[in-house]
Amino acid sequence: GAGVSQSPSNKVTEKGKDVELRCDPISGHTALYWYRQSLGQGLEFLIYFQGNSAPDKSGLPSDRFSAERTGGSVSTLTIQRTQQEDSAVYLCASSLDGIQYFGAGTRLSVL
Amino acid sequence: DQQVKQNSPSLSVQEGRISILNCDYTNSMFDYFLWYKKYPAEGPTFLISISSIKDKNEDGRFTVFLNKSAKHLSLHIVPSQPGDSAVYFCAASDQGTYKYIFGTGTRLKVLA
Numbered sequence: 770g771a772g773v774s775q776s777p778s779n780k781v782t783e784k785g786k787d788v789e790l791r792c793d794p795i796s797g798h799t800a801l802y803w804y805r806q807s808l809g810q811g812l813e814f815l816i817y818f819q820g821n822s823a824p825d826k827s828g829l830p831s832d833r834f835s836a837e838r839t840g841g842s843v844s845t846l847t848i849q850r851t852q853q854e855d856s857a858v859y860l861c862a863s864s865l866d867g868i869q870y871f872g873a874g875t876r877l878s879v880l
Numbered sequence: 881d882q883q884v885k886q887n888s889p890s891l892s893v894q895e896g897r898i899s900i901l902n903c904d905y906t907n908s909m910f911d912y913f914l915w916y917k918k919y920p921a922e923g924p925t926f927l928i929s930i931s932s933i934k935d936k937n938e939d940g941r942f943t944v945f946l947n948k949s950a951k952h953l954s955l956h957i958v959p960s961q962p963g964d965s966a967v968y969f970c971a972a973s974d975q976g977t978y979k980y981i982f983g984t985g986t987r988l989k990v991l992a
Contacts, residue, residue, distance in 0.1 A: 810984055867975075871925070
């Protein structure tokens with residue numbers, strides 16, 4: 770299909786390890802978002818990419834979190850030195866006209 | 881500080897009846913509102929939206945109502961079907977920005 774693809778779908782890691790989460794947006798979508806959904810919470814905005822503009826990183830919870838978007842397409846969210854409170858579902862969405870199309874998410878579990 | 885609130889974490893409705901999901905917001909700058917539906921192990925999917933220049937938008941069995949003075953919107957599903965059972969999120973933005981604020985969701989269960 771031509772939807773937003775995220776990998777891995779599940780990731781279990783040990784506290785202190787680094788993880789990389791990948792997002793393949795819909796082809797042609799210029800905007801890309803990362804969100805986090807912790808248990809019982811809404812979608813928490815993390816970071817936004819739009820074309821070649823500087824990303825809005827205002828939602829990143831700490832400097833352990835970073836994200837890149839290469840060539841205006843694929844994006845990688847990196848969490849360094851993971852902590853147990855980082856356990857959540859990480860969702861990526863892409864957009865062309867304001868409507869966001871979401872991937873199925875990566876469920877991260879930090880033991 | 882939750883700018884978008886969905887105060888009912890869950891709702892159960894009989895098949896064929898109306899489901900009403902509510903959402904309140906605090907930021908008067910919000911002028912574009914969306915509803916998303918989320919099934920387990922899937923990402924949210926867009927359902928319906930409304931701009932603040934309207935007070936109602938309808939799409940099939942789904943209608944969204946906006947009361948700007950009360951800073952309140954609601955999603956009506958009529959008639960409700962078992963396949964509508966999902967978590968529903970409302971989201972709001974200032975159309976001058978790209979940032980969407982999501983509520984915490986309401987889990988709807990439609991009973992057959």
